[in-house]
Amino acid sequence: MSKHAATPERPEPTPVPHPERTVTVWEDGVELNFTFADCMKYHGPGFPGGVAHAFAALGRALPELSARTPDGRVERRAIRIRTPFGGPGGRDAFELVTRAVTGDRFAVLPELARPERGNTLARYVFEISAGDATVTCVLRDEGIVADEFIELTAKADKTTAELAHLEVLKCEMRDRILDRDPEMVYDLEGSLRNT
Template identity: 40%
Template sequence: MTDTIEVVDFATSLQFTFDDLRRYSGPRSVGGLAHSFRVMQRVFPLLSPDGPPARREIQVRTAHPGPGLRDGVELVTRAVTEDRFRYDPAFARTDGGQRMSWWVFEFTYRDKIVTAHAREEFVPEALMHFALLGRKATPDERERFLAEIQKMSALVLAARPEEIYDIVGLG
């Protein structure tokens, strides 16, 4: 597997690495960024089996509120800028409790829709606790949260996309 994501923009092939996404987003939200990278690698071949999808025709819906996920999708697809990215808390998963509720991703491309769920082993249990603390977190809790995000990023990037996400809808 090539560790890139490829899309086509106005008949030009564009390839993105995780480092490209990290440079765009910055160092803080690497957990969501790693998930954005891997989930796009997982679903794009299903959406467009004959070659890379057209970047500006991809729509995304997720219950994940984090900036890393949004930034990764934006760089590759321009879906945020062009109003094709939808954060939808009502789209949250109902299996796996609150910890897994955000980790659902729906990509639409032309006449196809692919929905993917992250597997539990790729979402550290402590992450949700820290995320819910938000601004109430102490400096020590914020440091532990950032450490958990770094661990999740490393775990996700070390795995193949098909190990991380179950395809729960394909149509």
């Protein structure tokens, strides 16, 4: 009988804020709409906060990018993402919506971090491009990510109680993100620019 790592104790599921919210991309003339729930089904239960960050960043970036596209359609397989955020929840949400990971259009680049913003905010930067347009989404400094979450995530040898608490913190962060419109989660750095 094989041994498996202990499954972290997760809090009871709670309703996700704004379940009707979608992000939209296009592929071969077909409109594709994705909800947060779709992203979670693809990712699994592990990192709902990271999924929520990617979903919010896409929700902020895609309307801006579509405004720079002649037909208003952002082609799914034309989207490129560069970020210092390497979390699996974010990666999986970006992959589901854009197929950027398997298309080699997703890059985790630690040098894009903003250490001057402090340890809690430094890695929440997403440069999202489509065609010749690029936007950079930067997390707002409004308590969306708790310092405690960053500290506990980085801690080695977590106790069972700490692991359980970390699961609660992930869900709380998810809810803080999804309870707000994307523009209240991520600012766009400057205006759209050509790459």
